[in-house]
Amino acid sequence: MTGRIDARLSELAIVLPKAAAPMANYVPWVITGNLVFISGQGPVGPNGVEYAGKLGRDHDVEAGRKAARLTALNVIAQLREAVGGNLDRVKRCVKLVGFVNSTPEFNQQPAVINGASDLMVEIFGDAGRHARSAVSTPSLPVDISVEVEAIFEIE
Template sequence: MSGKIEARLAELGITLPKAATPVANYVPYVVTGNLVFISGQGPMGPDGVAYAGKLGSDFDVEEGKAAARLTALNVIAQLKNAVDGDLDRVKRMVKLLGFVNSTPDFNQQPFVINGASDLMVEIFGDAGKHARSAVSAPSLPVDIAVEVEAIFEIG
């Protein structure tokens, strides 16, 4: 399907990854009414986990932002499945929750998760602006550096 958002992705040189299969007993997204809830996604690349480790010891803020951006692409891949391939159905992004696998003294979580937030605005424009939380976690599944979940309003 080709629309305004697909054209924007092409303009940005972005190819969405294949949506990840759940690794446990959950579904990748739930559509209820006009909302889509995307389950937590990680920085998965074509060869598996692209960023494994902790911010503050293994990665700096810029590397963390790159991990969050990749993770946001995985969120959008799930979203595309949820809207049957038509990303133009997205009216707005409502909420983004970002978890940062970090050392106890690391306090730059908001700047790391900006990697995901910035991408949402690049792709969806004003409709990509959202409420957000960015929190630290002492560990994340399979040692991923970041995890992002999201809520979108669709039409």
């Protein structure tokens, strides 16, 4: 039997990717109490990194939104692992922190990270509404354009 969130993913025609292994000496998620902390994820698709490069030089805002959405799918894939496959355990997306690899002149980081925020609301409804930061950075690991970390409350 599928759960409510699995049904919602199906309705949206969203297939979550396989949760990626960490790139260094850290774990992809940690549960403490009723909170799940998801380590920073990037825009990795079936063929590897997508949207490599900087916003404002290599990509426009719309491409950045798509990168953030793909990144959020990877966040949810890690979350699914953390909750043993049962996304119905998620009570709320508490916070997203989005990092945007961008030129000094680029100032649309919030619009880019909306790609991740919008996906959380699409999937989790009101429980997907969250506190958030959207921060510019001069570079990110392996030249990814966007990185998102997250905190979720679970049952």
